Amino acid sequence: MLELPRLMLITDRRLAGDELLPRIRRCLEQAEPGSVVVQLRDRDASIGWRLETGRALRALTRDAGHQLSVSERLDLALLLGADAVHLPEVGVSAARVPELVPGVWCSRAWHAGGAVDPGVDALVVSPAMAPRKGRAALGLDGLASVCGSLGVPVYALGGVDAESAGRCIDAGAHGVAVIGAVLDGRSALPLLESLQIRRR
Numbered sequence: 001m002l003e004l005p006r007l008m009l010i011t012d013r014r015l016a017g018d019e020l021l022p023r024i025r026r027c028l029e030q031a032e033p034g035s036v037v038v039q040l041r042d043r044d045a046s047i048g049w050r051l052e053t054g055r056a057l058r059a060l061t062r063d064a065g066h067q068l069s070v071s072e073r074l075d076l077a078l079l080l081g082a083d084a085v086h087l088p089e090v091g092v093s094a095a096r097v098p099e100l101v102p103g104v105w106c107s108r109a110w111h112a113g114g115a116v117d118p119g120v121d122a123l124v125v126s127p128a129m130a131p132r133k134g135r136a137a138l139g140l141d142g143l144a145s146v147c148g149s150l151g152v153p154v155y156a157l158g159g160v161d162a163e164s165a166g167r168c169i170d171a172g173a174h175g176v177a178v179i180g181a182v183l184d185g186r187s188a189l190p191l192l193e194s195l196q197i198r199r200r
Helices: 013-030 047-064 074-080 094-100 139-150 161-168 189-194
Strands: 008-009 036-040 068-070 084-087 106-108 121-126 154-159 173-178
Touching: 008 154, 013 036, 013 047, 013 189, 036 047, 036 084, 047 068, 047 074, 068 074, 074 084, 074 094, 084 094, 094 106, 121 139, 139 154, 139 161, 161 173, 161 189
Parallel strands: 008 036, 008 173, 036 068, 068 084, 084 106, 106 121, 121 154, 154 173
Antiparallel strands: none
16 A cells, blocks of 8 residues: 655745755654655756756655655656656646656645546645635635545645644645745744654
């Protein structure tokens, strides 16, 4: 049975700047091995930047015993030897992923009301705890309803922090996906404690 990490940490070079890799490294070193998947996203970055950063993240995740996921670019996932891929809400079917990038697990973005791709291993559901792009937040009750009905493990994304992460798990989410809760310079330890994945 596939063991999915509890925390999905999504890259954002605009938020973290030159501190992107150091902040990710600290989080990975503080988390229980196998409990974090780092998603290389930054869709607006050049392919050169994504490749260079992806190689650095591949080394960091391997050294600390965690996983690497690549958003959208299946060719880049293959090149980097990623553990997972993340697909946008609309695009290539998850059923095609095993033939294109063998041996990875697959997550997909999902917003309320969207169809569920039957080939996915997990859905990244947003916005969970804070409104985004005109969409109202699900809140804990809405998240619980979604988790109970989708039939696939869910990562809650959007406004999730150390205070709400554990509550998202209690509401039925398998894990949480975060950006600012780690990359804005805050200590990751409260978040890891909330998820019960702090390295001992």
